[in-house]
Amino acid sequence: MTSNGTGTHGAVLPDTAPDRNGPIVELRGAGKSYGNIRALHGVDLEVHPSQVTCVLGDNGAGKSTLIKIISGLHQHTEGDVLVDGEPVRFTTPREALDKGIATVYQDLATVPLMPVWRNFFLGSEMTKGPWPIRRLDIARMKETADQELRNMGIVLDDLEQPIGTLSGGQRQCVAIARAVYFGARVLILDEPTAALGVKQSGVVLKYIAAARDRGLGVIFITHNPHHAYMVGDHFSVLRLGTLELSAARSEITLEELTNHMAGGAELAALKHELAQVRGVDVEELPEAEDLTAPVATSPSSEGTS
Template sequence: MTPKDDGGALVELRGVGKSYGNIRALSGVDLSVRPGRVTCVLGDNGAGKSTLIKIISGLHRHTEGEFLAGGEPVSFSSPREALDRGIATVYQDLATVPLMPVWRNFFLGSELTRGPRPVRRLDIARMKRTADQELRAMGIVLDDLEQPLGTLSGGQRQSVAIARAVHFGARVLILDEPTAALGVRQSGVVLKYVAAARDRGLGVVFITHNPHHAYMVGDHFSVLRLGTMELSASRSEVGLEELTNHMAGGAELAALKHELAQVRGVDTGELPEESDLRTPAPTGAAGTSA
C-alpha cells in the first residue's frame, strides 16, 4: 500500500460511521494516517475507540462515509484483507503464547519451513536468526530467544509484537492501548518503540486514554467522545493541558464549575473555564496532521 493522490495518506476515514441496529457507535469520524507520523486517538471508555479499531483492522464494516486505503475506497470483510493491505493491529492481549519461546511467538502462524514436501520441517535456525535481526533493527536486544515470552516484561512483550508486525510488512500499525497495564518505566519502553516504528516510516495509530503518553510521541491528536470527534488537531495546534481537558471531559467540568464551587471541600481552582477550551476548527479530514 502506497499513498496516492490523497495528500500522502496511507489510510483515511471521511465521515465514517458505524451503527449496530438502532445503536450508533460512531458518527462522522474523520481520520488520516500518514507515513512517518503517529496519530493518537484518545477517548474515555465508551468513546468509540474499539469500534474505530475494528473498522480499520477489518473486523467490522463501516455503515456510512468513506474508508480509503492508499487512496482507494475499501470495505474490508476480514482482518486478513486489512493485513494484505499492510494494516496490522497489535491488541492488548498481543495474540501470543506466553509459554512458547520468543522466536516461536515472532513467527506464530507464519512459520518458515524447509525440505521437500510432504516432510517439510520447521526452519528453526532461520527463524531464530531472522527474529534476532528484526528485533535488533528495532533496538530490542534479548540475550536468549529461547526464553518463554511470558518471562519478558510487559514493555518487552509489546515491543516484540510491534517488531513482528513491522517484519511482516505492516505499513500502518494500530496499537490498542499498549501502555494501559504497564508501569511508568515499561510504558517508556513501549513509547520508545512506537517512536522507532514512526522513524522507520510507518503510519502509527496509537489508541490510548492517557494524554501524557500520547503527547510524548504524537504528531496529531483526535479525541473521541460518545462516538463523535470532539477534537482533531496537530501538535502545533494543541498543548498538553488542553488535550488533557478535552480527554477528561473539560467542557462538562467547566459548565459545572459554578455548582461544584458550592460544594464544601471541592477545590475548583484548577478546573477549566469554558473560554479556555478552544477547539481548532476542523479542516476537512482530520489528517492535516503534518
C-alpha cells in the same frame, strides 16, 4: 499456515518506506451502528507514513469500534474507508493485513510458554525441504527473529526463553517488531501502555517512535494524554462516538489535550451549579471558553513529520 520465507517478509525498511504525500488510510465521515445503537458517527481520520496518529478517549468513547473498522473485524455502516485513496470494505482481518494494516491488541496474541522466536513466526513459520515432508527451518527463524528485533533496538540474550518470562514492555516490542517484519504499513496499537509501569511504558513509546522512523503510519490508541503527547504527531479525541477534537501537535498543548480528555468543557459548564454547593470553592475552576481547543483542524491540513 507455513511460509518458505518469501513474500512480504521484511517489506518495510528504512530505505523503502512509502514515498507519497497522501494518507495510507483515510476515514471520511465513518460510523458504525449496531441496530438502533450508534457506536461511532461522522469520524474523519487520516494516517500518513512516518506519523503517529493518537486516538484518545474515555471508556465507551468509540476507540474499540474504530479499531475494529480499520482492522477489518467489523464493517462500517456509514461514511467511507479508503486505503491508498481507494474505497475499501474489509470483511475479514486478513483483507486488512493484505493491505498492510496490522493490529497489536492488548493480549498480543502470543503463547506465553512458547519461545520468543516461535511467537515471532507464529502462524507464518519458515519451512525447508521438499513437499510433503517439509520441516521447520528453526535456524533461519532464530536468526531472522534476532536480526529483526535488533533492527528495532531490542536485544534479547536468549530467544529460547518463553515469551511469558519477558516484561510487558518487552512483549509489546516483540509484537511491534513482528508486525513490521511481516510487511505492515499501518500499525494499530490498542492501549499498549495501559497495564505497564512508567519505565516499561517508556520502553514501548521508544519503539513506537522507532516504528514511525521506519516509515510506518502508527495509530496509537490510548487514554493517557501524557503518553500520547510524547510521541504523537496528530491527536484525535473521541467522545461518545463522535470526534470532539482533531489537531496537529503544533496546534495544541499538553494541558489543552488533557482538558479535552478529562471532559474539562463539561466540567466547566457545571461551574454555576457547583457554586451553589456549600463548601465548594469554584473561583479557581476554569471557565468553559478557557477549555476549548485553539483550532480543531482536519488531519489533511498538516504534513507528515
